[in-house]
Amino acid sequence: MTIKRSKGAEDGAFPAGAALRRFDEWRHRRGRLFGILLMASTLVGIVALTALIVSIVNDSFGYVAVQNERDPQSLVAEVVGQGASVSPEATLADLDKDALVRILASGVSAGRMRALEAWQPMAERTREDVLDLVVAEVVRPTIVRSWSFSDSLFRKADIETAVADMAGAELEWRNWVSWDFVTSPQSSNPAVAGVRTAILGSLWVVIICMLFAAPLGIGTAVYLEEYSNRNWFSSLVDTNINNLAGVPSIIYGLLGLAIFVRALEPLTSGAVIGASDPTTANGRTTLSAGLTLGLLTLPLIIINAREAIRAVPPSLREASYGLGATRWQTVWSHVLPNAIGGILTGSILAVSRAIGETAPLVVVGASTFITLDPSGPFSKFTVLPAQIYQWTARPQAEFRNLAAAASLTLLLMLIVMNSVAVYLRNRYSSQRM
Numbered sequence: 289m290t291i292k293r294s295k296g297a298e299d300g301a302f303p304a305g306a307a308l309r310r311f312d313e314w315r316h317r318r319g320r321l322f323g324i325l326l327m328a329s330t331l332v333g334i335v336a337l338t339a340l341i342v343s344i345v346n347d348s349f350g351y352v353a354v355q356n357e358r359d360p361q362s363l364v365a366e367v368v369g370q371g372a373s374v375s376p377e378a379t380l381a382d383l384d385k386d387a388l389v390r391i392l393a394s395g396v397s398a399g400r401m402r403a404l405e406a407w408q409p410m411a412e413r414t415r416e417d418v419l420d421l422v423v424a425e426v427v428r429p430t431i432v433r434s435w436s437f438s439d440s441l442f443r444k445a446d447i448e449t450a451v452a453d454m455a456g457a458e459l460e461w462r463n464w465v466s467w468d469f470v471t472s473p474q475s476s477n478p479a480v481a482g483v484r485t486a487i488l489g490s491l492w493v494v495i496i497c498m499l500f501a502a503p504l505g506i507g508t509a510v511y512l513e514e515y516s517n518r519n520w521f522s523s524l525v526d527t528n529i530n531n532l533a534g535v536p537s538i539i540y541g542l543l544g545l546a547i548f549v550r551a552l553e554p555l556t557s558g559a560v561i562g563a564s565d566p567t568t569a570n571g572r573t574t575l576s577a578g579l580t581l582g583l584l585t586l587p588l589i590i591i592n593a594r595e596a597i598r599a600v601p602p603s604l605r606e607a608s609y610g611l612g613a614t615r616w617q618t619v620w621s622h623v624l625p626n627a628i629g630g631i632l633t634g635s636i637l638a639v640s641r642a643i644g645e646t647a648p649l650v651v652v653g654a655s656t657f658i659t660l661d662p663s664g665p666f667s668k669f670t671v672l673p674a675q676i677y678q679w680t681a682r683p684q685a686e687f688r689n690l691a692a693a694a695s696l697t698l699l700l701m702l703i704v705m706n707s708v709a710v711y712l713r714n715r716y717s718s719q720r721m
Contacts, residue, residue: 347688347691354432355432355454358395363422364380392422396425429480434685434686474670481690486670486694489669494578496575505589505638512590515615533588540580540584541651544580548579548580556666573669574667574669575666580649584645585641585642604622632712639706655674658670679694
């Protein structure tokens with residue numbers, strides 16, 4: 289807007305009279321316009337986030353129609369017929385461990401029973417574990433149809449009618465996000481599938497990622513801010529770090545495949561220390577995945593740590609030098625403690641990005657179907673995002689419910705981890721004040 293100067297006003301004088309009123313009205317209109325735009329963008333974000341959460345929750349709860357391959361009460365009757373001191377009206381949950389083991393042994397093949405014993409002997413399993421095995425291996429419940437949360441609330445009569453027409457089907461309310469879902473391994477049967485293996489794989493990968501990236505990223509930030517000279521080399525490093533923060537994650541996956549999986553295969557497979565497994569001798573282990581995500585998050589940690597260090601007042605450094613402290617003493621005792629809040633914030637953002645990545649881990653070798661829990665850095669692995677992707681690609685509708693439940697589990701897991709990190713950051717910052 290061009291402001292006409294009042295008559296007789298000197299160059300540089302503020303507008304007066306009618307020009308001043310017009311200028312003031314224009315400023316207020318512009319302010320209101322930008323306020324409306326900012327509020328609209330906030331509302332759009334809230335609506336999008338709400339729609340996402342509602343969609344996930346809608347598929348995570350609801351009625352299901354279940355058909356059992358074996359009737360649980362007939363199994364109880366068999367045990368009663370074998371002389372077990374159990375009431376005929378008892379259910380599987382009422383049986384003791386010995387009775388459940390007999391049902392399991394008679395309901396599966398001898399080879400399957402040997403495989404279960406090799407995985408973990410029955411003598412070492414709890415009664416609850418054996419009960420879960422009986423349900424999964426003998427009863428074998430199958431979900432023939434599922435309904436969303438909204439349909440379960442508003443169309444219950446239609447659902448009951450549909451289930452009544454299904455031979456041998458029973459209507460059950462299914463909470464897909466349950467403790468059994470969290471503690472059960474992956475399965476081809478959606479009725480008993482869980483995300484325990486994927487959760488443990490995600491934790492292993494994120495822990496290795498942060499153990500590798502956090503010290504290296506913070507050390508790099510300290511050097512660039514406190515020790516390096518301002519020259520063409522430092523400018524080149526700054527430019528490349530900023531560029532690496534925007535590189536697509538799939539590129540880091542290809543880099544991890546070339547370096548950690550192939551070039552460093554003896555190290556990442558554990559062959560160097562004699563800890564390799566025949567199934568992971570190719571280097572596609574949790575260690576390779578964690579190091580790959582470490583490279584992915586390293587630029588983000590460096591940038592945030594540098595900004596936090598740069599925000600420390602120079603007067604603190606000058607006071608430390610004035611008392612005779614060395615540069616390292618100043619950095620360790622004054623700069624880092626005062627920058628710890630920003631550094632932890634950057635680490636939180638890095639963890640949030642690492643735990644949600646899928647593409648680089650698929651390239652490095654995340655399994656799409658695995659039932660064995662990772663037991664160390666040289667184990668096969670899968671992660672929650674890869675598990676969600678694998679379930680969404682399955683044709684059965686029930687796997688979409690599992691994917692929604694796994695997505696909700698991933699969100700809750702991320703919220704818990706971030707909450708712990710924020711609590712530690714705030715507590716440490718308050719102690720420094």
